[in-house]
Amino acid sequence: xxxxxxxxxxxxxxxxxxxxxxxxxxxxxxxxxxxxxxxxxxxxxxxxxxxxxxxxxxxxxxxxxxxxxxxxxxxxxxxxxxxxxxxxxxxxxxxxxxxxxxxxxxxxxxxxxxxxxxxxxxxxxxxxxxxxxxxxxxxxxxxxxxxxxxxxxxxxxxxxxxxxxxxxxxxxxxxxxxxxxxxxxxxxxxxxxxxxxxxxxxxxxxxxxxxxxxxxxxxxxxxxxxxxxxxx
Amino acid sequence: xxxxxxxxxxxxxxxxxxxxxxxxxxxxxxxxxxxxxxxxxxxxxxxxxxxxxxxxxxxxxxxxxxxxxxxxxxxxxxxxxxxxxxxxxxxxxxxxxxxxxxxxxxxxxxxxxxxxxxxxxxxxxxxxxxxxxxxxxxxxxxxxxxxxxxxxxxxxxxxxxxxxxxxxxxxxxxxxxxxxxxxxxxxxxxxxxxxxxxxxxxxxxxxxxxxxxxxxxxx
Numbered sequence: 500x501x502x503x504x505x506x507x508x509x510x511x512x513x514x515x516x517x518x519x520x521x522x523x524x525x526x527x528x529x530x531x532x533x534x535x536x537x538x539x540x541x542x543x544x545x546x547x548x549x550x551x552x553x554x555x556x557x558x559x560x561x562x563x564x565x566x567x568x569x570x571x572x573x574x575x576x577x578x579x580x581x582x583x584x585x586x587x588x589x590x591x592x593x594x595x596x597x598x599x600x601x602x603x604x605x606x607x608x609x610x611x612x613x614x615x616x617x618x619x620x621x622x623x624x625x626x627x628x629x630x631x632x633x634x635x636x637x638x639x640x641x642x643x644x645x646x647x648x649x650x651x652x653x654x655x656x657x658x659x660x661x662x663x664x665x666x667x668x669x670x671x672x673x674x675x676x677x678x679x680x681x682x683x684x685x686x687x688x689x690x691x692x693x694x695x696x697x698x699x700x701x702x703x704x705x706x707x708x709x710x711x712x713x714x715x716x717x718x719x720x721x722x723x724x725x726x727x728x729x730x731x
Numbered sequence: 732x733x734x735x736x737x738x739x740x741x742x743x744x745x746x747x748x749x750x751x752x753x754x755x756x757x758x759x760x761x762x763x764x765x766x767x768x769x770x771x772x773x774x775x776x777x778x779x780x781x782x783x784x785x786x787x788x789x790x791x792x793x794x795x796x797x798x799x800x801x802x803x804x805x806x807x808x809x810x811x812x813x814x815x816x817x818x819x820x821x822x823x824x825x826x827x828x829x830x831x832x833x834x835x836x837x838x839x840x841x842x843x844x845x846x847x848x849x850x851x852x853x854x855x856x857x858x859x860x861x862x863x864x865x866x867x868x869x870x871x872x873x874x875x876x877x878x879x880x881x882x883x884x885x886x887x888x889x890x891x892x893x894x895x896x897x898x899x900x901x902x903x904x905x906x907x908x909x910x911x912x913x914x915x916x917x918x919x920x921x922x923x924x925x926x927x928x929x930x931x932x933x934x935x936x937x938x939x940x941x942x943x944x945x946x947x948x949x950x
Contacts, residue, residue, distance in 0.1 A: 544760035544804065546825040547811075548767060554827050556774075556816060558836035561843040562766035568847050570755045570762065611769075611850040615897070617919075632739030632883055634783055635799060640850075644765075646753045650799040652744040659885060659938050660740040660928050668747050679924075679936040683739065685881045686917045686941035687779075687853040688897055 574643035577608050578691060579712035581641055583705045585618075586696040595693065596620060603641060613640035613689050619682060620693040621719070626677050627692045628666070628719035630658035631684040638689035642714055649718065659683060669720040692717050697725035732784075732877050733884060735791035740885040740928070761800040768807050769846065773838035776814040779851065780907035784879035785810050853901045855914040861944070863918060867893045868950045871920070871942065879907035882946045886938075890950065891922040894939060902943055915944040 551557040581603055585592035595602040599616035603609055609616075616638060619627040631637065632655050637645040648654050657665050662679045666672070673679065682690045694716040700708060715721035738744070756762040772782070785806040786794075794802060811817045821828055838846070863869055873888040874880075881903045895918065902913035920942045924932035 540801065540804070541758060541760040544763050544767075547808070547822075548763055550817070550821060550825050550827065551767065551771070551811075554817075554831055555834035555836060557767060557770045558839055560840040561770050561836065561838040562763065564840045564843040565766040565769055565847065566756075566762040568844075569765070573847070574755070609850070610848045611846060614850040614852040615854060615900075617897075630739075632885075633737055633881060634786065644755055646750065647757075647799070648747050648749050651747070652738055652741075652795065653747045656738040656741040656744045657747075658739075660932075662936065663933065665747065669749070675933070676935075679933065681936075681938045682919075683883065683938060683940045685883060686897070686943070687900055688917070688919070688941050 569639070569644050573640060575641075575712075575714035575717065576709070577606075577643075578638070578641035578714070578717045579709040580606055580705075581608070581618075581691070582693060582712045582717065583709035585693055586700075586708055587705045592693070599691070608640045610640050612636070613638045615688050616641075616691060617682075617688050618691045618693050619680065621695045621722075623695070624676075624678060626666075626673055626679050626719065627690075628658060628662050628679065628681045629684065629690045629692060630655060630681060632656070632659055633683075633685060636684035636689060638691050641691055642717060646714075666720060669715065671721055692719040694719075694723045697723050699725045732787055732879065733875055734787045735794050736787045737884050739883045756800075764800050764804045764807065768803060769843070770836070770838040771807070771811070771816065773842065773846070774816070775837075776816075777810060778901075778906055779853065780879055780901070780903040781909075782806065782810070783903070784907040785813075787879065855899050855901060855912065857899060857914050859899050859915055861896055861916040861918075863893045863896075863916075863944070863947060863949070865893050865895055865918075869893060869920060869947045870950050871940075872946055872948055874946075876904060878904065880904050880946075882942065883940065885927055886920075886922060886940050886942075889922055889926050891920040891926070891940070894919040894921045897941065900943070902945060904943075904945065913945075917941055917943050918947070920947070 552559055581595065584606065585595050591602060595618050599618045600609065603616055621627055635645055635650040637649060654665065659681050662681050663673060684690060694712065697711065711723050713721060713723065716723045786802055789802050789805050797805065808822060812819055812822055818828060868890060870890050871882065871886045871888060897917045897919060899914045900917045902915055905911050905913045919939050922938050922940060924936035924938060925934065927938060
C-alpha cells in the first residue's frame with residue numbers, strides 16, 4: 500500500500516513539474532519548502548471538485564458557505580471580544596476560566612473545532628503558549644483558521660522544547676522568573692490565552708479594549724500593547 | 732505511529748516565518764480543499780481520527796515538502812478511493828464511470844451552517860470512572876503503536892502530574908481504526924520542562940499535554 504501510495508504521490512509531483520501552467524512566484528529555498536506549491540494544484544483541485552459535484556457527492560453551495568464563514572465571519576475579532584469582556588467584567592472572566600464553552604457561547608461563539616474550549620490566563624508570573632505538535636489544532640470559533648507559521652514544522656517542533664527561543668523570534672523576551680506554560684493540543688480541547696490587560700487602559704470601553712487584542716497575543720506568542728499598533 | 736508529524740522537540744526545521752496581514756487562504760484551491768473535506772466528512776464514512784491518521788500516512792519526505800493544504804489534499808484523495816466514493820480510474824481521469832449512480836449531496840448549505848455553528852463534539856456523556864485524580868503523579872506509557880495515537884513521543888515514559896480532568900472523550904487510538912470509541916477520561920497532565928528536556932530547559936517552565944486514561948500509568 501505504501502509503495503502504491505509513494506508511486507502515486509511521486510507521479511503527482513512529476514506531473515506538477517511537467518505542467519505548462521505559469522510557475523508560481525514562490526521561492527523554493529529549503530526554508531520555504533513548506534510554502535512551495537506546485538503550480539497545477541489549482542487545476543487538480545478544480546477537477547476533483549467537478550467530479551464530486553458531477554457524482555452528486557458534493558453541493559457547491561455548501562462549499563461556498565464554509566469558505567465564506569472562515570474568510571469573512573469567523574476570525575480573531577471573535578476572540579478579541581471574549582478577551583475584552585473578560586478584562587471588563589471580573590465575573591465573566593471567572594466564568595471564562597472555569598467553563599470556557601459556556602462563557603464563549605454567551606457572546607454567540609462556538610462550534611467546529613471549538614467544541615471543547617479551555618482558557619488559560621497570563622499573569623505577571625506565568626506566560627502561556629499554545630501549540631499542536633501533532634497536527635495543527637487551533638480554536639477556530641474564536642481565532643479563525645490558523646496562520647501558516649502555526650501549522651509549520653519550525654513552530655510545531657520548537658514550541659515545546661524551546662518556547663523562550665520561539666517567543667524571542669516573535670520579539671517577546673520573558674524574564675527568567677516568569678514561568679512559561681506550553682499547552683500542546685494533543686486531544687480535542689482547544690486553547691485560548693487570556694493575555695494580561697495592558698496598563699493605562701482603565702478608561703477604555705470594551706470595544707476599544709477588543710481593538711487592542713491581537714491573534715498572536717491569544718496564541719501566546721505576543722503580549723497586548725497598550726496602544727493599537729505599538730509593539731509590546 | 733512514529734511519524735514525522737510527531738514533531739515536538741525536533742531540531743533543524745528553520746526559523747518561524749510570520750507573514751503580515753496573512754490571508755485566510757493564499758490561493759483559491761486551498762479554500763476548496765478545506766471545504767471539500769468537510770462536505771465529504773458529512774457522509775459519515777470516517778471520523779476526525781481517521782482523517783488525522785490518513786495525513787500521517789503521507790510519506791515523510793512528501794509530508795515535509797508539502798504545505799498544510801497540499802497534505803490535506805493528498806490524504807483526501809486517498810480517502811475518497813479507500814472509502815469507495817471514487818475509483819482510482821475516476822480519480823485519475825476526472826470523469827465518473829459510466830455505471831456511477833448519481834448521489835444526493837450529504838452536506839447542503841443549510842447543514843454546512845449548522846456544522847460550523849455546532850461542530851462535531853467528541854466528548855461522550857457516559858459514566859466512566861477516572862483512573863486518576865488531579866494532583867496525582869503519573870507516568871506516560873512508553874508505547875510505540877504503528878497505528879494512530881495522540882501520545883507524542885517526547886512525553887513517553889516521562890513523569891507528570893494530573894492538572895485537570897477534562898471529562899470523557901472518544902479514544903483516537905481505536906477510533907482511527909474503526910475499533911470503537913472506547914470513551915475514557917482525558918486529563919491535562921503537567922510535565923516539568925526539565926523532566927522532558929533535561930537541564931537545558933528553564934527550571935520553572937512546563938508543558939501541559941492532554942492525555943487519555945490509556946496513555947497513563949500510576950506511579
